[in-house]
Amino acid sequence: MRHIxxxxxxxxxxxDVSFSLEKGxxxxxxxxxxxxxxxxxxxxTGVYRKDSGEILVDGKNVDFSGYSGAASAGIRMIFQELSVVPTLTVVENIYLNHEEKKGLFNDDKNMRKDAEKLLDRLGIDVPVNEKIASLSVGYCQLIEIAKALSEKVKILVMDEPTASLSDTEVTRLFNIVRTxxxxxxxxxxxxxRMSEILEIxxxxxxxxxxKHIITGEAKNLTIAGIINYMLGDTGRNAFEYHERQQIQNPGVMVDVSGLSVDNLVTDVSFHVNKGEIVGLAGLMGSGRTEILESLFGIRKIQKGKITIEGKPIEIKNTQQAIQAGIALVPEDRRREGLVLTHSLKNNLLLALFERVKKNRLLIDGDKIRKISEESIADLNxxxxxxxxxxxxxxxGNQQKVVIAKWLKNNPKLLLLDExxxxxxxxAKGEIIKIIEDYAGRGNSVIVVSSEISELAAMCDRIVVLVNGRKTKELTRNEIKNEGVIQHAIQG
Ligand SMILES: Nc1ncnc2c1ncn2[C@@H]1O[C@H](COP(=O)(O)OP(=O)(O)OP(=O)(O)O)[C@@H](O)[C@H]1O
Ligand SMILES: [Mg+2]
Incomplete structure (x- = not known):
């Protein structure tokens, strides 16, 4: 790509960005x-047209007018915003728009067989007839990858392929990349994730x-060096734990006792103090997200008692959760957290309606404008x-809007999924700082993250989950050693 x-x-x-990719x-x-x-x-990949510049593939000028043109030339992309269709099955998604045919008809039997072979080769353990809607984001991401590999590829673009994957799945993905x-x-x-970059x-x-800043061989670069190039002299903070002043006699904000959810969470108990940030650590499928969803009324709690500030509460739906002062920043923010065609201002308005209405009919335009501008500044x-x-x-900026939306609502208990x-x-450093300040005001946070270093950077305590059960609780001193967390979540 020359002078794009x-x-x-x-x-x-x-x-004026130039970029060249070597074969293999x-x-x-x-x-x-x-x-x-x-x-x-x-x-x-033909999704957008360039204004000027040149693209050469195998030395020949190309100019794709759409993704399908690029795809049939063997240039495929795994999109950051997942492109799988929730209402279709795994196999239907994998072969969408390039169905295998037998005469005039789709050859379902063969596609199923080929899809099974493909998933098997990639080590993805999902029935091919499963509907995408019932899969976690991590699995959707793996299906997205399988889809890209269902036809011959020459160039494969992976845009944030590991954003929702835990370390085990990342290892699997890297094996695929090496193959x-x-x-x-x-x-x-x-x-x-910088460590991934240098590894792969x-x-x-x-x-x-x-602008293009630098291209170099990975073996000559360090994480610190890359971050310097990325940030320039903007002097933004990197990603590290800051000792926080602990609140004296904080009292318990939320107590969860004997929680069971579907077949995914079994008899889990833990509590979070006021002012405390507690992490839920575990592999994909360990029940982390399900615990957050049940506390927010999205998933049915089968057994268990929950108290907030000492008072038992029932959470049967999201309404009750919000009324109890709980907010959730979901893992798949594009699917669940935003109205994409609306502006930033109107997305904030959705969550803040009660706070910015003037009377029954009117909203306070200045107030929502001010809150929007504050959010832009606070979260950069x-x-x-x-x-x-x-x-x-x-x-990334879309994700910041979701976080802003809930922070501005001042919940007592903030649930954060990835x-x-x-x-x-x-911006990670900035967001962590914002969450810490928020906890510092006596609020509580439960955070799920697949990035061990992120948990280490922000949590006061970590609850470890393996196959839906709590196996351990790590204190701040133990968290300092990332290896301990890594080890604990393997079960
Ligand atoms: N369809 C579009 N219409 C208008 N602006 C766009 C569009 N797509 C991207 N942009 C803008 O182009 C800029 C570059 O966006 P891009 O998505 O390429 O960033 P990125 O490097 O992939 O960032 P991230 O790490 O957050 O994914 C941003 O300022 C974005 O707002
Ligand atoms: Mg991007």
Whole structure:
């Protein structure tokens, strides 16, 4: 890709970026939220048209006018915003738009067989007739990968493929990447997890604010060095634990006793004090998300007692949870947390309606404007204005809007599911700081994260879950050693 330029509505998001990918290599692209990584790759794969510049594949000029053109030339992308269709089954998703035929009809039997073979090769353990809607985000991501590999690929772009994966699945994914590489497939790997980059990539390209900063061999780079290139001299904080002042005699905010949910969580008990941040650690399928969802009234609690500030409460639906002062920032924010066609301002308004209404009919426009502008400043959200549709923001910036939406609502108990997945390392530090300040005001937080270093950076205590049961509780002193957490969640 030579001298690529791209603007949206007069806003230049790629400014003369050149990028070259060697056959059979893994080339990582890193950069802050909104740096232009996804846009550059969407231009390669025909999703967006470039304004100017040249693209050559195998030395020949190409100019795809849509994704299907690129895909049939063997250039495929695993999208950051998952493109699987929830109402279809696994096999239907994998072969969507390139169904295997027998005469005029779809050859269902063969597709099922081939899909099973493919999933087996990739080590993905899901029945092919399962509906996507019933799978966790992590599995959706694995199906997305399987879909991209269901036809011959020459170039595979992976945009944040591990955002919802735990370490075991990441290891599996890396094995897939290494196999593809040995078969001569060229891979572009976009990730905010620095340690992954250095483990898997041959070359690394850093983008910042739509400009190419550097391309270098991974073996000559360090995490600290890459972060410096990414952040420039903006001096933003990286990702580390800050001792916090503990509240004296805090009292218990929430007590969960003998919680069982479907067949996924069994007899789990723990409590969270006021001002405390407690982590739930475990592998995919360990019941972490299900615990949060049951506390927010999305999943039925089969057994168990929950008290908030000493008072027993019943949580049968989300309404009751919100009334009890609970908020959830869900894992799949694009599916559950935002109205993408609405502006940032209107998305905040959805959660804050009670606070900004003037009377029964009118809302206080100035107030919602002020809250929106505060959120942009607090969370460093990159957007042209508070009226820009959310769908125009980069992946990470969309996530910040969801977090802003619930923080501004001042819940007593904030449930966070993978709060910084897909968020760049500079903003991660900022978000953690915001969550810590929020807890420091006497509120409580339960956080689920697949990134051990993130749990280590923010939790006062960690509840370890294996196969839906609590197996351990780690104190702050034990958390300091990331290896202990890593070890505990393996069961
Ligand atoms: N369809 C679009 N319309 C308008 N602006 C867009 C569109 N797509 C992307 N942008 C803008 O282009 C810029 C680059 O976005 P891009 O999605 O490429 O960032 P990114 O590097 O992938 O970030 P992230 O790490 O958050 O995913 C952002 O400022 C974004 O708001
Ligand atoms: Mg992106």
């Amino acid at each position: 330029v791209k603007s949206f509505y007069g806003n230049t998001v790629l400014n 290599h893994v080339h990582a692209i890193v950069g802050g939220n909104g740096a232009g990584k996804s846009t550059l790759m969407k231009i390669l 593809l590489k040995s078969e001569g497939v060229s891979i572009v790997y976009i990730s905010h 990539a041959d070359e690394v390209t850093v983008l910042r604010d739509g 959200i990159k957007t042209n204005s508070i009226d820009t549709p959310i769908s125009n923001l980069s992946g 709060p910084t997945a897909g968020i760049d390392i500079g």
